Amino acid sequence: MPSESKEVPEEVTRLKEALAAFAEIEDDAACTAAVSEVLREWPSFGKQLRELRQARVNALRERDRTWPEIAAIIGDVTPERAQQISKGHSGHSRAKAKKAAEAGAQPAE
Numbered sequence: 001m002p003s004e005s006k007e008v009p010e011e012v013t014r015l016k017e018a019l020a021a022f023a024e025i026e027d028d029a030a031c032t033a034a035v036s037e038v039l040r041e042w043p044s045f046g047k048q049l050r051e052l053r054q055a056r057v058n059a060l061r062e063r064d065r066t067w068p069e070i071a072a073i074i075g076d077v078t079p080e081r082a083q084q085i086s087k088g089h090s091g092h093s094r095a096k097a098k099k100a101a102e103a104g105a106q107p108a109e
Contacts, residue, residue: 006075050090057086 022038025031053074060070067079074082 050088054085054088057082061086 022031022035025034057070057074060073065073067082070086071077071079071082074085077085
């Protein structure tokens with residue numbers, strides 16, 4: 001289990017520093033172009049991170065970690081949400097499914 005005082009992994013710090021570096025680009029056009037390039041690729045970065053997290057959550061389960069333990073490792077999620085992550089269910093897809101279900105339950109006027 002992670003220690004009580006959550007230490008920020010070096011990779012997280014480096015990612016935050018990389019994002020902050022965009023603000024330091026003095027030329028407005030260069031900054032706009034650089035940020036736009038990252039935003040174009042952002043969906044694929046998010047997908048890669050979700051897939052990596054899912055694989056690691058499943059590896060933790062294979063090592064007999066409980067859902068409450070895994071939820072604590074992820075942080076700010078319930079054990080049920082940790083289980084959904086293990087199955088590849090993203091918050092976006094859950095919200096989309098909920099909206100579709102609500103739309104289907106609406107009475108016809």
